[in-house]
Amino acid sequence: MSAIRLLVLGAVRQHGRAHGYQVRNDLEYWGAHEWSNAKPGSIYHALKQMAKQGLLHAHEIAPSTAGGPPRTEYEITEKGTAEYLSLLREALLAHDQKPDVLSAALGFMVDLDREEVLGLLQQRVRTIRQWRAAVTDHYTPEDGPAQLGHIGEIMNFWVHSADAGAEWTQGLIERIRGGAYTFAGEGEPFVGVLTEGQENPYATGQRHPEDSR
């Protein structure tokens, strides 16, 4: 699964109705251009594709108020909402090697309710532990790990990453259990989109940390 669909669906859903540029802006606000492949091309493509698949409903709209080409507004459909929630759950569960998918899911986890998220994250930890056991078991030759030579470092790296992931997930579980954040059905949600005219503190600019990579 690529993160783009989850991001776009989630962004449209939060707005109720959004055009491409709005989605693009939200993703930038969340820093998604830094940790995912949320380029303009991908976003517009995803919008069109998902409209074609019935996950979004496209409204052709007159030329924009702010100049530029005519824009299309999108609304999420029922099918789209179902797909969104399913992608979101899977992203929280699956210990894929794609960190961008998990990041996207973190941004949207509050669309589920607290207990469900806790359950998914606990399952995540269990899955990682199982995977770890299976890998170390399978890839360790009878005559000791030295047989693998430097190739063994690849496995070592993955195991180390998995451990770090499990540990971090455990920390998140504890924060959530301790009452952090506002989940679905718990009152006024955290506002994660830019309202009309609000300045974006994280807009693309020269002061960005990722430029120093």
Add this chain to the structure above:
Amino acid sequence: MSAIRLLVLGAVRQHGRAHGYQVRNDLEYWGAHEWSNAKPGSIYHALKQMAKQGLLHAHEIAPSTAGGPPRTEYEITEKGTAEYLSLLREALLAHDQKPDVLSAALGFMVDLDREEVLGLLQQRVRTIRQWRAAVTDHYTPEDGPAQLGHIGEIMNFWVHSADAGAEWTQGLIERIRGGAYTFAGEGEPFVGVLTEGQENPYATGQRHPEDSR
């Protein structure tokens, strides 16, 4: 950078001369189908593309000895070798979010010499630390991190991952400094490819750990 070019160049280089299926097999032997996008389509595509770009030289060969369609053998060119080494160095250095690139580089690091690898890895650690400082500095609002709400967990996740990456890199540095593995110019290299007729202990099969994800 995607890992596929590095993987394919490295595989062809180790063989001296290889056809697509051989490359495909090597990558499977290294477990690359598990942690990278090394699907047949990508491999054949990369071979053709890189031949077109002059990184590989293609020899059209008579129908294979073992049935099936005629096959093409590839040899790495000088330009290809230069590109390979450059990709390899960059993969060891760059703290991209793509773990597959680093994994591939680990498999090939012994093509460089020990001191160079140590230098690159040390630089890697420094870069990660700088990135971490820049990120925590930039994304922490004056009025405390609580302002970010659950969105802050995204940053938290990346920082945690970066820390784990730095720590792991440090461990690798110490193992290498301690004399582990055989690097370029240090005598008989570790054999990382399957020789003709050798059985592949990690061939695709039902017993694979990743299936239990």
Add this chain to the structure above:
DNA sequence: GGCAGTGTAGTCAAACTTGACTAGTGACCT
């Protein structure tokens, strides 16, 4: 002797991603 399974080798269309590009509007500067 037939045939199911496995191994060898690669192709193909469809989907996705990338990076550069178009094009209009308003703001600021000189």
Add this chain to the structure above:
DNA sequence: AGGTCACTAGTCAAGTTTGACTACACTGCC
């Protein structure tokens, strides 16, 4: 008054990735 810059909004061609598919040869076995 004119030029440059940034912002809004999106398109496009080229490149890459995916997953399913083709096609042949050998091997074992009932």
